[in-house]
Amino acid sequence: MRLIRGLTNLKRLSAEADSPLAGGCVATIGNFDGVHLGHKTIIEQVRQKAVELGVPSVVMFFEPQPREFFQGSEAPPRLMPFRQKFEALLAEGIDIVLCIRFDDTFRSFSAMDFIENVLIHGLAVRHLVVGDDFRFGCDRAGDFRLLEQVGQEHDFTVENTRTVTVDGERVSSTRVRKVLNVNGLEEAERLLGHPYRIHGRVVYGRQLGRQLGAPTANILLNRMPALRGVYVVRARLETGEWQDGIANIGLRPTVDGKRPALEVHLFDFAGTLYGQHLSVVFRHGLRDEVKFDSVDELRQQIARDFEHARAWLAANPAQPIN
Known part of the structure; x- marks a missing residue:
């Protein structure tokens, strides 16, 4: 698996003649904190489509996480540090991890800036897997519908993420944090798929x-x-x-x-x-x-x-x- 840190390195890689992104990729975007059962299902969606298209699978996340950038010490606690997240994604078979620094410059990107600079010119994305409630760009102006519209113009497709439930409730990082907060280690293990x-x-x-x-x-x-x-x-x-x-x-x-x-x-x-x-x-x-x-x-x-x-x-x- 390859780790790409920042937009500058992504631009450099995409310009290489033998770039692994030369044929495009299948990508997903999120925090992936904990790499729980829900995340693993999304990753499997990405991997299956990447194999079908014969291109690399990509997970994109941000450092710091957006809520940490905006809320500082009031942001929710992390389930795992950076290195552990990277190792967990490696274990799930992802080909490329793109870590983008979330700072004042990046937060000012419009939705179209993000699509053009990161998805189209950077990753040459051919298929994108994100939740239908995914929002991005300055003031969170971009959404699933915009991605579908731009995808039709630039030849990439967009797919909604599959939901995983345990005991009738969606598996999420927030849910894992809640059960850990009350020492629910056994329930956390069920949500994560491991202790x-x-x-x-x-x-x-x-x-x-x-x-x-x-x-x-x-x-x-x-x-x-x-x-x-x-x-x-x-x-x-x-x-x-x-x-x-x-x-x-x-x-x-x-x-x-x-x-x-x-x-x-x-x-x-x-x-x-x-x-x-x-x-x-x-x-x-x-x-x-x-x-x-x-x-x-x-x-x-x-x-x-x-x-x-x-x-x-x-x-x-x-x-x-x-």
């Missing part, structure tokens, strides 16, 4: 966990996570080995309270994880994130958390994780 997880690179921290008797692998998060609290987890190391552990995800209010992070303590693990990418699967919620009056009080609570986590693991042996 909820976060991937990230382990960075050097302030060594506070070690001082508290619980050395942790620290993964910084650029956005507030959909989950907050203390969880029993299972983590996959770069070696492919799985380790049980406990994790705190959120703002660490007793010792920090400023930047969101995922702190993972792996039981019975003595190696070093700095620089590695971990895949952390959330299995069971233990408690909410709490600000303690003292570090000593926090230390005592961590000891209780460890005891509760080990007891839960003993009663719930790990099963193979997909």
Whole structure:
């Protein structure tokens, strides 16, 4: 799979004599946060049509997401960071990912600017899969009907996305966030098609966990996570080995309270994880994130958390994780 970052690189690629877009493509547009069952169905629509036409399949999304650009810290939390989304799309068999920077310049594009510069001259799109409620361009003036009209003039077709429901309700990123917000890990797994997880690179921290008797692998998060609290987890190391552990995800209010992070303590693990990418699967919620009056009080609570986590693991042996 190929990653194209920005309109400049898209223009450069489309001008190459051996460009993979020389024959056009089949594309879809969205946030694809979580790459849940609904997203996977859309991706399969795109892949099937791309095979039929003999052209690449393309997923286009934006960084930051439009709601993050307009709402800042008030925007909904992300389900997965950029790298994890890219890897998830790779696993679904997408040929090209186009990531466009959403900034003041791009937001000023009219609907026709977007169609001409991105879809026609950039991607040479031959078939587009989007929801019939899709809006785009400055002031959200562009819609599904406009795409169909322009497509007739420029020889591309537009198809509505298929809807996936679970228990009679549409699967969406908003729905996944809602169930995670109340620790509905089992329901989230049904909506995603796999247990909820976060991937990230382990960075050097302030060594506070070690001082508290619980050395942790620290993964910084650029956005507030959909989950907050203390969880029993299972983590996959770069070696492919799985380790049980406990994790705190959120703002660490007793010792920090400023930047969101995922702190993972792996039981019975003595190696070093700095620089590695971990895949952390959330299995069971233990408690909410709490600000303690003292570090000593926090230390005592961590000891209780460890005891509760080990007891839960003993009663719930790990099963193979997909």
